[in-house]
Amino acid sequence: MKDKRSILITGCSTGIGYSAAHILRERGWQVFPTCRKPEDAERLRSEGFDAFHLDYCETESIQAAVESVLAITGGRLDALFNNGAYGLPGAIEDLPTDALRRQFETNFFGWHELTRLVIPVMRNQGHGRIVQCSSILGLVAMDYRGAYNATKFALEGYTDTLRLELHGSGIQVSLIEPGPIQSEFSKTAVKMFYEEIGEETKNASHFRESYNRRLSMLAKGGTTKFKLPPDAVVQKLTHAIEAPKAKARYYVTVPTHIMGTLRRILPTSMIDMILRRSAKSEE
Secondary structure (H helix, E strand, O other): OOOOOEEEEOOOOOHHHHHHHHHHHHOOOEEEEEEOOHHHHHHHHHOOOOOEEOOOOOHHHHHHHHHHHHHHHOOOOOEEEEOOOOOOOEOHHHOOHHHHHHHHHHHHHHHHHHHHHHHHHHHHHOOEEEEEEOOHHHOOOOOOEHHHHHHHHHHHHHHHHHHHHOOOOOEEEEEEEOOOEOOOHHHHHHHHHHHHOHHHHHHHOOOHHHHHHHHHHHHOOOOOOOOEOOHHHHHHHHHHHHOOOOOOEEEOOHHHHHHHHHHHHOOHHHHHHHHHHHHHHHO
Protein backbone atom coordinates (compact mmCIF):
# COMPACT_ATOMS: atom_id res chain seq x y z
CA MET A 1 0.00 0.00 0.00
CA LYS A 2 2.97 2.36 0.51
CA ASP A 3 3.43 2.74 -3.27
CA LYS A 4 -0.10 4.10 -3.71
CA ARG A 5 -0.80 7.80 -3.88
CA SER A 6 -2.27 8.86 -0.55
CA ILE A 7 -4.76 11.56 0.40
CA LEU A 8 -6.20 12.78 3.70
CA ILE A 9 -9.72 14.17 3.40
CA THR A 10 -11.67 15.95 6.15
CA GLY A 11 -15.43 16.20 6.57
CA CYS A 12 -16.26 12.76 5.14
CA SER A 13 -19.40 11.81 7.04
CA THR A 14 -21.65 12.91 4.15
CA GLY A 15 -21.68 15.07 1.02
CA ILE A 16 -18.52 16.15 -0.77
CA GLY A 17 -16.06 14.42 1.53
CA TYR A 18 -17.94 11.11 1.50
CA SER A 19 -18.23 11.17 -2.27
CA ALA A 20 -14.56 12.11 -2.67
CA ALA A 21 -13.43 9.23 -0.47
CA HIS A 22 -15.29 6.64 -2.53
CA ILE A 23 -14.46 8.04 -5.96
CA LEU A 24 -10.76 8.46 -5.25
CA ARG A 25 -10.50 4.96 -3.79
CA GLU A 26 -11.99 3.66 -7.04
CA ARG A 27 -9.29 5.62 -8.90
CA GLY A 28 -6.58 3.79 -6.99
CA TRP A 29 -5.81 6.30 -4.25
CA GLN A 30 -5.08 5.27 -0.69
CA VAL A 31 -7.76 7.36 0.95
CA PHE A 32 -7.77 8.42 4.60
CA PRO A 33 -11.18 9.94 5.34
CA THR A 34 -11.76 11.76 8.61
CA CYS A 35 -14.92 12.78 10.44
CA ARG A 36 -15.74 15.06 13.34
CA LYS A 37 -17.87 12.38 15.03
CA PRO A 38 -16.11 9.14 16.00
CA GLU A 39 -19.19 7.11 15.08
CA ASP A 40 -19.04 8.41 11.51
CA ALA A 41 -15.39 7.40 11.27
CA GLU A 42 -16.37 3.96 12.55
CA ARG A 43 -19.03 3.71 9.82
CA LEU A 44 -16.42 4.48 7.18
CA ARG A 45 -14.12 1.83 8.65
CA SER A 46 -16.94 -0.66 8.16
CA GLU A 47 -16.89 0.39 4.49
CA GLY A 48 -13.24 -0.61 4.21
CA PHE A 49 -11.47 2.72 4.81
CA ASP A 50 -8.67 3.59 7.20
CA ALA A 51 -10.81 6.35 8.68
CA PHE A 52 -10.02 8.55 11.65
CA HIS A 53 -11.67 10.96 14.03
CA LEU A 54 -10.60 14.56 13.32
CA ASP A 55 -12.32 17.56 14.85
CA TYR A 56 -10.90 20.89 13.67
CA CYS A 57 -11.63 22.29 17.13
CA GLU A 58 -9.50 19.67 18.88
CA THR A 59 -5.73 19.92 18.43
CA GLU A 60 -5.21 16.42 19.81
CA SER A 61 -7.50 14.86 17.22
CA ILE A 62 -5.75 16.70 14.37
CA GLN A 63 -2.31 15.57 15.52
CA ALA A 64 -3.47 12.01 16.17
CA ALA A 65 -5.08 11.68 12.74
CA VAL A 66 -1.94 12.89 10.95
CA GLU A 67 0.31 10.62 13.02
CA SER A 68 -1.94 7.62 12.26
CA VAL A 69 -1.94 8.33 8.53
CA LEU A 70 1.85 8.74 8.39
CA ALA A 71 2.36 5.54 10.35
CA ILE A 72 0.44 3.63 7.69
CA THR A 73 2.09 5.32 4.69
CA GLY A 74 5.63 5.24 6.03
CA GLY A 75 5.75 9.00 6.47
CA ARG A 76 4.36 10.00 3.09
CA LEU A 77 1.29 12.01 2.12
CA ASP A 78 0.63 13.03 -1.46
CA ALA A 79 -2.46 15.18 -1.02
CA LEU A 80 -4.60 16.98 1.56
CA PHE A 81 -8.20 18.01 0.92
CA ASN A 82 -9.45 20.44 3.58
CA ASN A 83 -13.21 20.13 3.29
CA GLY A 84 -14.93 19.94 6.67
CA ALA A 85 -16.95 23.07 7.52
CA TYR A 86 -20.39 24.27 8.54
CA GLY A 87 -22.59 27.28 7.87
CA LEU A 88 -24.10 29.56 10.49
CA PRO A 89 -26.97 31.67 9.11
CA GLY A 90 -27.92 34.93 10.76
CA ALA A 91 -27.55 38.66 10.42
CA ILE A 92 -24.26 40.07 11.69
CA GLU A 93 -25.96 42.25 14.31
CA ASP A 94 -27.57 39.12 15.83
CA LEU A 95 -24.36 37.08 15.77
CA PRO A 96 -22.73 36.46 19.19
CA THR A 97 -18.99 37.04 19.10
CA ASP A 98 -18.28 33.60 20.58
CA ALA A 99 -20.36 32.03 17.81
CA LEU A 100 -18.18 33.77 15.24
CA ARG A 101 -15.07 32.52 17.03
CA ARG A 102 -16.38 28.95 16.89
CA GLN A 103 -17.17 29.32 13.19
CA PHE A 104 -13.60 30.42 12.54
CA GLU A 105 -12.20 27.61 14.70
CA THR A 106 -13.88 24.98 12.55
CA ASN A 107 -13.78 26.66 9.14
CA PHE A 108 -10.37 28.32 9.29
CA PHE A 109 -8.05 27.89 12.29
CA GLY A 110 -8.37 24.11 12.33
CA TRP A 111 -7.55 24.03 8.62
CA HIS A 112 -4.41 26.03 9.34
CA GLU A 113 -3.36 23.68 12.11
CA LEU A 114 -3.78 20.62 9.90
CA THR A 115 -2.08 22.25 6.91
CA ARG A 116 0.96 23.23 8.99
CA LEU A 117 1.43 19.60 10.03
CA VAL A 118 1.26 18.38 6.45
CA ILE A 119 3.54 20.93 4.74
CA PRO A 120 6.83 19.64 6.26
CA VAL A 121 5.95 16.11 5.13
CA MET A 122 5.37 17.30 1.58
CA ARG A 123 8.50 19.47 1.62
CA ASN A 124 10.65 16.52 2.67
CA GLN A 125 9.28 14.29 -0.09
CA GLY A 126 9.54 17.10 -2.65
CA HIS A 127 5.93 17.08 -3.83
CA GLY A 128 2.31 17.31 -2.70
CA ARG A 129 -1.08 18.82 -3.36
CA ILE A 130 -3.07 20.96 -0.91
CA VAL A 131 -6.67 21.57 -1.99
CA GLN A 132 -9.02 23.85 -0.06
CA CYS A 133 -12.79 23.64 -0.44
CA SER A 134 -13.90 27.26 -0.43
CA SER A 135 -17.25 28.52 -1.73
CA ILE A 136 -18.96 30.98 -4.01
CA LEU A 137 -19.20 32.90 -0.73
CA GLY A 138 -15.44 33.26 -0.81
CA LEU A 139 -15.89 35.28 -4.00
CA VAL A 140 -18.96 37.36 -3.12
CA ALA A 141 -20.81 37.95 0.14
CA MET A 142 -24.50 37.30 0.64
CA ASP A 143 -26.72 38.58 3.41
CA TYR A 144 -27.50 36.51 6.51
CA ARG A 145 -24.31 34.52 5.91
CA GLY A 146 -21.80 36.90 7.50
CA ALA A 147 -19.98 34.34 9.65
CA TYR A 148 -19.56 31.85 6.81
CA ASN A 149 -18.69 34.62 4.31
CA ALA A 150 -15.95 35.83 6.65
CA THR A 151 -14.35 32.39 7.04
CA LYS A 152 -14.33 31.75 3.30
CA PHE A 153 -12.96 35.21 2.43
CA ALA A 154 -10.22 34.55 4.99
CA LEU A 155 -9.54 31.15 3.43
CA GLU A 156 -9.19 32.70 -0.03
CA GLY A 157 -6.50 35.14 1.14
CA TYR A 158 -4.78 32.46 3.21
CA THR A 159 -4.61 30.04 0.29
CA ASP A 160 -3.42 32.64 -2.21
CA THR A 161 -0.60 33.48 0.20
CA LEU A 162 0.23 29.82 0.73
CA ARG A 163 0.44 29.25 -3.02
CA LEU A 164 2.95 32.10 -3.36
CA GLU A 165 5.06 30.92 -0.43
CA LEU A 166 5.20 27.30 -1.60
CA HIS A 167 6.25 28.13 -5.16
CA GLY A 168 9.26 26.02 -6.09
CA SER A 169 8.71 23.51 -3.28
CA GLY A 170 6.95 20.94 -5.43
CA ILE A 171 3.74 21.52 -3.46
CA GLN A 172 0.83 22.76 -5.56
CA VAL A 173 -2.04 24.61 -3.88
CA SER A 174 -5.59 24.95 -5.22
CA LEU A 175 -8.97 26.39 -4.24
CA ILE A 176 -12.25 24.74 -5.21
CA GLU A 177 -15.15 27.19 -5.18
CA PRO A 178 -18.52 25.42 -5.29
CA GLY A 179 -21.93 26.98 -5.42
CA PRO A 180 -25.05 25.02 -4.40
CA ILE A 181 -24.25 21.33 -3.86
CA GLN A 182 -26.59 18.54 -2.77
CA SER A 183 -25.69 17.78 0.84
CA GLU A 184 -26.82 18.06 4.46
CA PHE A 185 -25.22 21.52 4.67
CA SER A 186 -28.48 23.51 4.73
CA LYS A 187 -30.13 21.34 7.37
CA THR A 188 -27.03 21.54 9.55
CA ALA A 189 -27.11 25.33 9.18
CA VAL A 190 -30.61 25.44 10.71
CA LYS A 191 -29.38 23.39 13.67
CA MET A 192 -26.44 25.75 14.16
CA PHE A 193 -28.69 28.81 13.98
CA TYR A 194 -30.77 27.61 16.92
CA GLU A 195 -27.68 26.54 18.88
CA GLU A 196 -25.74 29.78 18.39
CA ILE A 197 -28.40 32.49 17.92
CA GLY A 198 -31.57 30.90 19.27
CA GLU A 199 -35.30 31.33 19.22
CA GLU A 200 -35.38 34.28 21.62
CA THR A 201 -32.95 36.37 19.56
CA LYS A 202 -34.76 35.38 16.36
CA ASN A 203 -38.12 36.54 17.67
CA ALA A 204 -36.69 39.85 18.93
CA SER A 205 -34.69 40.52 15.78
CA HIS A 206 -35.36 43.19 13.18
CA PHE A 207 -35.00 40.32 10.67
CA ARG A 208 -37.41 37.86 12.30
CA GLU A 209 -39.79 37.62 9.32
CA SER A 210 -36.94 36.98 6.93
CA TYR A 211 -35.47 34.44 9.35
CA ASN A 212 -38.72 32.49 9.42
CA ARG A 213 -38.85 32.29 5.63
CA ARG A 214 -35.19 31.43 5.20
CA LEU A 215 -35.01 28.87 7.99
CA SER A 216 -38.05 27.12 6.57
CA MET A 217 -36.36 26.95 3.17
CA LEU A 218 -33.08 25.69 4.66
CA ALA A 219 -34.88 23.00 6.66
CA LYS A 220 -36.19 21.64 3.36
CA GLY A 221 -32.67 21.46 1.96
CA GLY A 222 -32.26 24.99 0.62
CA THR A 223 -32.71 26.17 -2.93
CA THR A 224 -32.62 23.49 -5.63
CA LYS A 225 -31.83 25.94 -8.43
CA PHE A 226 -28.49 25.13 -10.12
CA LYS A 227 -27.73 22.54 -7.42
CA LEU A 228 -25.27 19.82 -8.45
CA PRO A 229 -24.32 16.51 -6.81
CA PRO A 230 -21.11 16.23 -4.76
CA ASP A 231 -19.47 14.37 -7.65
CA ALA A 232 -19.22 17.71 -9.49
CA VAL A 233 -16.80 18.94 -6.82
CA VAL A 234 -14.89 15.66 -6.82
CA GLN A 235 -14.33 16.01 -10.56
CA LYS A 236 -12.46 19.28 -9.90
CA LEU A 237 -10.62 17.74 -6.95
CA THR A 238 -9.45 14.90 -9.16
CA HIS A 239 -7.86 17.33 -11.60
CA ALA A 240 -6.27 19.31 -8.76
CA ILE A 241 -4.49 16.24 -7.37
CA GLU A 242 -3.81 14.25 -10.54
CA ALA A 243 -3.03 16.76 -13.32
CA PRO A 244 0.65 17.57 -13.86
CA LYS A 245 -0.17 21.24 -13.25
CA ALA A 246 -3.08 22.00 -10.95
CA LYS A 247 -5.15 25.15 -11.41
CA ALA A 248 -5.13 27.82 -8.74
CA ARG A 249 -8.94 27.94 -8.78
CA TYR A 250 -11.76 25.63 -9.79
CA TYR A 251 -15.29 27.00 -10.13
CA VAL A 252 -18.20 24.58 -9.66
CA THR A 253 -21.86 25.28 -10.60
CA VAL A 254 -23.36 27.98 -12.80
CA PRO A 255 -23.70 30.65 -10.06
CA THR A 256 -19.99 30.45 -9.23
CA HIS A 257 -18.96 30.87 -12.87
CA ILE A 258 -21.35 33.82 -13.25
CA MET A 259 -20.33 35.63 -10.07
CA GLY A 260 -16.64 34.95 -10.66
CA THR A 261 -16.97 36.78 -13.96
CA LEU A 262 -19.31 39.58 -12.86
CA ARG A 263 -17.22 40.62 -9.87
CA ARG A 264 -14.35 41.36 -12.26
CA ILE A 265 -16.34 43.53 -14.65
CA LEU A 266 -19.15 45.19 -12.68
CA PRO A 267 -18.98 47.95 -10.05
CA THR A 268 -19.75 47.04 -6.47
CA SER A 269 -23.15 48.74 -6.57
CA MET A 270 -24.26 46.50 -9.43
CA ILE A 271 -22.98 43.37 -7.72
CA ASP A 272 -24.85 44.36 -4.56
CA MET A 273 -28.08 44.81 -6.52
CA ILE A 274 -27.72 41.38 -8.14
CA LEU A 275 -27.01 39.72 -4.81
CA ARG A 276 -29.98 41.41 -3.12
CA ARG A 277 -32.30 40.24 -5.88
CA SER A 278 -30.86 36.74 -5.72
CA ALA A 279 -31.42 36.63 -1.97
CA LYS A 280 -35.04 37.79 -2.36
CA SER A 281 -35.70 35.08 -4.94
CA GLU A 282 -34.63 32.44 -2.42
CA GLU A 283 -37.25 33.45 0.16
